[in-house]
Amino acid sequence: MANFKTHVAVAVAASTAAAGFAADLKLITADQTVWLVLLGTIGxxxxxxxADNSKPIRLLFNVLAIICAITAAKAFYGRHESYWVLGVAAVAYLMVRYGVFGLFNRFTEHRGVFHSLLAAVFFGLLATCVSFYILHWTTVQAWLDGFFISLGFVVHLLLDELFSVDLSNKRMKKSFGTALKLCHYQNFTASALLLTATLALAMLAPSTVPVRQAMGFIHWTVVKSGQGWP
Ligand SMILES: [Zn+2]
Incomplete structure (x- = not known):
């Protein structure tokens, strides 16, 4: 298993490369690059x-709690008094930092259902839906947010699996096959719950048509049907 610093460094490198590519395609502007690299790193x-109650995990939950607090504040900003908005943000922070964190520690096992490709899709779709419905970002931006979370996630899984191959002895460590998996094969209930949540998010997620149009892949269908750009 790769250590925390390695995971962060590789996630930053992979998301920087992907963000550079997206900027090249004119999908994003230069200032969006920093945000997407941050999301890729979180992913x-x-x-x-x-994992256990370690420092990186507490840091991660702190970052997630801050993002949730900002998201909650943005959702209510301008519609309620500022002290009310601050209160909602504080509650969102405390709920994620202590409530969700506590539940995670209690009910999850390391390298369980959240260390899988299914979870990569789940968290990507979750980020897309939050960006689209709560932050009210454009469809393309929302999908990019989700893509970068999933990208960082998959890079982490690949790295863990890579570290389970002992290159000097050319043999597999015991952990081989536990890092990169479709779902948690031993825990059917957890996998089924996560699959249900993922399918629900997929149905809720915004249309992918604007993304494909932005990339120019289905330009011809737009021209043919005369629909124009959304
Ligand atoms: Zn890992």
């Missing part, structure tokens, strides 16, 4: 969300 830490 790179997420799979170990179910």
């Amino acid at each position: 790179g830490m997420l799979p170990d969300i179910d």
